[in-house]
Amino acid sequence: MTRILLLGGTTEASALAQRLADTGADAVFSYAGRTDAPLSQPLPTRIGGFGGVEGLTHYLRDQSITHVVDATHPFAAEMSGNTVQACGLTHTALIALERPAWQAQSGDNWTCVPDIAAAVDALPDQPARVFLAIGKQNLAAFARRPQHHYLLRLVDAGPVPLPQASTIIARGPFDVAGDTAVMRDHAITHIVAKNAGGAGAAAKLGAARALHLPVIMIDRPALPPRQLAGSVDEVLAWLDHSGTGSDTERGV
Ligand code: 3Y8
């Protein structure tokens, strides 16, 4: 029988979860447990790490998972890397739902950098007012540039390792009008963003465009090769092709 593990945490994962629930698929949704109260899903949901490659391998076997859909965020590189390894070890079918990276449009003022450290280095020496829309896991790196005032947007309140910072608690998805108002109200001069792709976090780029503000764009980490889908429909077609549309027993 087909049994799907959906690694979530993105808008697209939630959309796919709804489609799978609508079809009555045997699927389980998985969160890392990064936030206090994640959005509830219309599928049975597990929360927390698996315990590295070994833990995920055991999970796939113990739960008789036949198909894994990695719909995690492009920066969830450890999860995606572990998933490629564990699915290889257990010969479990795997596809990743990956959204295209954002591309600068004409008139945009982007500085693309390879990682968080390079984003810190790309900030000016003169004090600036920086919208750090990168969540909370990577904030400490900016402590070596204390001269800036940082505007942080976090999903949950928590300690902030930066001397001059204001915090907005919000989960997103966001819209351009809202992000434009935020940047204006806080007199933002620079934006730092991860190249997440998708619609849920793109609003700040539209706001930067409207306000002609520079964006420091952090490129995605490299991921191991795996089969890719660019949309929820592509994933559903892959699942159908792999026989989940039929209810006959399948040796996979
Ligand atoms: C726990 C689940 C949905 C999914 C919504 C998307 C959109 C809103 C935009 C900004 C950027 C950021 C951050 C962001 C976005 C969506 C999507 C997306 C960026 C939730 C969620 C979980 C997380 C984890 C969280 C990280 C943080 C990153 C905030 C739920 C809301 C900055 C990424 O406090 C923390 O520790 C937060 C950690 C990983 C990045 C970081 O390094 O801090 N996401 N975000 C998932 C889990 O436990 O498995 O709580 O409901 C999901 C969403 N976040 O179904 O509607 O699809 O991208 N999430 C980034 O893109 O830069 C905010 O503020 O402009």
Ligand code: NAP
């Ligand atoms: P990560 O650094 O790649 O993963 C670190 C560890 O967290 C993984 O090794 C795994 O622990 C656990 N983990 C991650 N995603 C998981 C999932 N969906 N289900 C179960 N365990 C998971 O991941 P991250 O960047 O912290 O992202 C965590 C979650 O937030 C993911 O669901 C991701 O989609 C979501 N998210 C992340 C970002 C971002 O900017 N990173 C943005 C939006 C949403 P074990 O090794 O113990 O299995």
